[in-house]
Amino acid sequence: MEVAKDPNSQADSDSELELYTIPSSSRWFAWEEIHETERAAFKEYFDGSSISRSPKIYKEYRDFIINKYREEPSRRLTFSEVRKSLVGDVTFLHKVFLFLEHWALINYGTAEDVEEDHCKVRFEEGAPSGIRVAATPNSLKPMLLPRNGKSAANATGASLKLPPLASYSDVYGDLIRQKEGNCALCAHQCGSGHYRCTQDNFIICANCFKSGNYGEKRSAEDFVFSESSENSVKHDTVWTEAETLLLLESVLKHGDDWELVAQSVQTKTKLDCISKLIELPFGELMLGPTHKNVNINGANGIMNNAKQVQSSSSDNQEISKTKDQTPELTNENEQNGDAVKESPSKRQRVAALSDSSSLLMNQVGLISNVVDPHITAAAADAAVSALCDEDLCPREIFDVEEDYSARALEGEEGLEMERSSLSEIPLTLRVRAATATALGAAAARAKLLADQEDREIEHLVATIIEAQIEKMLRKVKHFDNLELLMEKEHAEMENLKDSILTERIDVLRRTFRSGVTRWKDYSYAKS
Numbered sequence: 416m417e418v419a420k421d422p423n424s425q426a427d428s429d430s431e432l433e434l435y436t437i438p439s440s441s442r443w444f445a446w447e448e449i450h451e452t453e454r455a456a457f458k459e460y461f462d463g464s465s466i467s468r469s470p471k472i473y474k475e476y477r478d479f480i481i482n483k484y485r486e487e488p489s490r491r492l493t494f495s496e497v498r499k500s501l502v503g504d505v506t507f508l509h510k511v512f513l514f515l516e517h518w519a520l521i522n523y524g525t526a527e528d529v530e531e532d533h534c535k536v537r538f539e540e541g542a543p544s545g546i547r548v549a550a551t552p553n554s555l556k557p558m559l560l561p562r563n564g565k566s567a568a569n570a571t572g573a574s575l576k577l578p579p580l581a582s583y584s585d586v587y588g589d590l591i592r593q594k595e596g597n598c599a600l601c602a603h604q605c606g607s608g609h610y611r612c613t614q615d616n617f618i619i620c621a622n623c624f625k626s627g628n629y630g631e632k633r634s635a636e637d638f639v640f641s642e643s644s645e646n647s648v649k650h651d652t653v654w655t656e657a658e659t660l661l662l663l664e665s666v667l668k669h670g671d672d673w674e675l676v677a678q679s680v681q682t683k684t685k686l687d688c689i690s691k692l693i694e695l696p697f698g699e700l701m702l703g704p705t706h707k708n709v710n711i712n713g714a715n716g717i718m719n720n721a722k723q724v725q726s727s728s729s730d731n732q733e734i735s736k737t738k739d740q741t742p743e744l745t746n747e748n749e750q751n752g753d754a755v756k757e758s759p760s761k762r763q764r765v766a767a768l769s770d771s772s773s774l775l776m777n778q779v780g781l782i783s784n785v786v787d788p789h790i791t792a793a794a795a796d797a798a799v800s801a802l803c804d805e806d807l808c809p810r811e812i813f814d815v816e817e818d819y820s821a822r823a824l825e826g827e828e829g830l831e832m833e834r835s836s837l838s839e840i841p842l843t844l845r846v847r848a849a850t851a852t853a854l855g856a857a858a859a860r861a862k863l864l865a866d867q868e869d870r871e872i873e874h875l876v877a878t879i880i881e882a883q884i885e886k887m888l889r890k891v892k893h894f895d896n897l898e899l900l901m902e903k904e905h906a907e908m909e910n911l912k913d914s915i916l917t918e919r920i921d922v923l924r925r926t927f928r929s930g931v932t933r934w935k936d937y938s939y940a941k942s
C-alpha cells in the first residue's frame with residue numbers, strides 16, 4: 416500500500432521555510448557538509464593532529480555563529496556576542512567569525528548607517544554630574560587677563576579658547592601669584608619688604624607707608640612689617656646656640672608644623688627655620704618615622720631624636736661604655752648556661768633603624784654589627800679624615816699626638832681653659848665632632864670584632880689542616896703495613912716454591928737410581 420503524497424502539504428512546508436540571501440560567490444556553502452574551501456582555510460582541524468581540533472568542533476562553531484546571526488538578520492552580529500555564548504579557543508573562534516563574515520555568510524545586507532551608529536563615539540560636553548574635574552592649561556600658551564573691554568571681547572573669540580573644565584585658579588593662578596608681592600596702592604613690587612594689614616591682609620610697600628598713604632580707614636598701627644620671602648632666603652641669618660637648641664626642641668615637639676616651630680623660635684621666620692634645619696648635620700634625623708615622607712626644599716624626610724644633636728662627647732663615651740659592658744653580661748650568662756638552657760632556635764631581637772626611641776650610638780653599633788666590620792672601619796676613617804681636612808678646629812679636637820695624661824697633670828687651670836675653648840666652638844662643629852667620635856668608637860669596636868673573627872678563622876683553618884695531615888699520616892701508615900704484609904707473603908710464596916721444586920728433584924733422582932720405569936709406559940711393560 417502506497418501512501419500518496421499531498422502536494423498541498425509540501426507547499427505549506429515550503430512556505431514556512433525562511434529564505435536567507437547570500438552572495439553568488441558563496442554558493443559553494445552547504446549546511447550539511449564541509450566544503451573544500453573550509454578545509455583549506457582550517458587545515459589544522461582536518462589533519463587529525465589533535466583531539467581538541469576536529470571537523471565536528473569546527474562545524475558546531477560554524478553552525479552556531481550562522482544560527483546566531485539568522486536570529487535577527489537585520490542587526491549586525493559582533494564577535495563579542497559570539498564570544499559570550501561559546502566556550503573555546505578565542506583565536507580560532509575569531510578566525511571562524513572573520514571567515515564567515517568574509518564570505519558574507521553572516522552580516523550580509525545590513526544597513527551601513529546602523530554600523531556607523533554602533534561604531535560612532537559620542538562625546539559629551541562638560542563634566543558628568545557629581546564629578547569635579549580641573550584641567551591644567553597649556554603651559555606653552557599662558558593665559559592672561561585682557562586689560563580693556565575690546566581686547567576682552569576679542570579674547571573671548573577664536574584667539575583665546577579656554578578648556579571646558581578649567582578652574583579659576585588654573586587660568587588666573589599666575590596673575591594671582593604675580594600680584595601677591597605688589598603694593599595694593601601703587602602696584603609696585605615690594606622688593607625689600609612690605610607692610611601687611613592685620614585686619615584684611617592688605618599689602619603696601621615701604622614707600623607708601625613712609626609717605627603716610629595707608630589707604631581708606633586704616634592707620635599705621637594696623638600694619639605689621641614682614642620681610643619678603645626672597646630676601647629672607649637669600650641673606651644668611653646668624654643663629655645662636657640657644658636659638659638652635661630651641662629650634663631642635665620645637666621640631667621634636669611640633670614635627671613638620673613649621674608655623675608652630677617659627678612661633679616657638681620667635682626670632683626667626685619659617686623659611687629660616689627650615690633652611691637652618693637642613694644645614695644641620697642631623698637635620699634629617701630630627702623627626703620621628705611618621706614624618707619621613709615630608710619633603711621641604713629638597714630634604715628627604717626627618718626622623719629620630721633631637722637630643723643627639725645637643726649631647727656632648729661624654730654622653731657618647733658613656734653610651735659606648737654601656738655597649739662595651741653588654742658582652743660581659745652575655746659571657747656571664749654563657750657561664751651559667753648549666754642552670755638555664757635556651758633553645759637553639761631563639762634569635763636576638765634587634766630594634767629597627769627607624770625606631771625613634773633608639774639612640775644614635777645604638778643605631779651606629781647596630782650598623783657596625785650588620786655591615787662588614789672592614790667596611791665600617793673604612794667609612795669611619797674616611798669621615799674623620801674628611802672632617803679634619805675641612806677645618807683646623809676638628810683637627811685640634813681629634814689630635815691624638817699629644818699625651819692626654821701629661822695635659823691632665825697641668826692642673827685645673829688647663830682643664831678650665833680647654834672647657835672655655837670648647838664652649839667657643841660652634842654647635843654645628845661640636846655636633847659633627849660628636850658624630851665623628853661615635854663613628855670612631857664604632858670603627859674601633861668593628862676592628863676588634865674583625866680581629867677576633869680573623870683569629871677564630873685562623874684557629875679553625877689550623878685545626879682543619881692538622882686534621883688533614885693526621886688523616887694523611889694514618890693513610891701512609893696503613894699503606895706501609897699493607898706493604899710489609901705483602902712482602903712477607905711474597906717471601907713465603909718464594910720459599911714454598913723453592914721447597915716444592917727441591918722435593919720434585921729429589922723424587923726424580925730417587926726414581927732414576929732405583930731403576931723404576933716411567934709411569935704409564937705401557938709399551939715397555941708389555942714387552
